Amino acid sequence: MNDQNYSAHPVLGALALSGGAALFGTILLDATYGLPWAMPPSWYTMRPLWGALALAACAAGLYWQRSRVTRVSEWRPAIPGRRFHRLVVYSRSDCHLCDDAKAVLAQYLEFLPVIEAVDIDADPELKDRFGTMVPVVEVDGQVRFHGRVDEVLLRRLIEGTPPG
Numbered sequence: 289m290n291d292q293n294y295s296a297h298p299v300l301g302a303l304a305l306s307g308g309a310a311l312f313g314t315i316l317l318d319a320t321y322g323l324p325w326a327m328p329p330s331w332y333t334m335r336p337l338w339g340a341l342a343l344a345a346c347a348a349g350l351y352w353q354r355s356r357v358t359r360v361s362e363w364r365p366a367i368p369g370r371r372f373h374r375l376v377v378y379s380r381s382d383c384h385l386c387d388d389a390k391a392v393l394a395q396y397l398e399f400l401p402v403i404e405a406v407d408i409d410a411d412p413e414l415k416d417r418f419g420t421m422v423p424v425v426e427v428d429g430q431v432r433f434h435g436r437v438d439e440v441l442l443r444r445l446i447e448g449t450p451p452g
Contacts, residue, residue: 297352305349311342363443365399369451376404378414378424385436389423392437399446 315338317323318331331338377393379386393403408414408422418424425433432445 301349301352301354303349304345304352308342308345308347308349311338311345315339315342365443365447367451369399370401371399371446371449371451372401372428373452374404374426374428375401376406376426378406378408378418378426379422380407380409383422386423389425389433389437392439392442393425396442396446 314323315335318327375393377386377390379389390403390405393400397403406414408418421434423433423435423437424431425437427445433441
């Protein structure tokens with residue numbers, strides 16, 4: 289089974305972002321104090337190009353960091369079928385993390401029961417219990433995720449549980 293259905297975008301993003309930041313730092317160092325080492329002639333003749341390159345690298349790095357490409361349609365557990373009896377997502381309104389968690393879970397509804405969404409702000413006991421840890425995903429009475437749903441762990445949980 290291959291849980292590595294993520295593209296290398298986050299790694300490329302980190303490299304591009306680091307490279308862009310280093311280039312910006314070099315530009316600022318050169319403009320402020322001068323560089324203690326020699327640079328190629330193009331460094332001095334095409335300064336705006338180097339600034340644009342640094343900006344483009346940072347922008348590409350941020351984009352790649354945020355764009356995890358998963359191929360849910362390609363992933364299937366070894367034994368098909370719906371797992372678990374009850375899935376509850378404790379959340380609150382206007383919570384983007386809660387919306388993200390529900391969206392991830394919705395991609396796997398073929399293997400999961402219907403998602404029950406419970407607003408913790410409507411129940412003081414739940415609000416005290418979970419506070420700012422939302423979303424909290426409870427599967428068959430056991431809390432499995434806090435804050436976000438990790439797709440790799442969700443796939444392993446589905447794979448490791450026989451259909452019932």
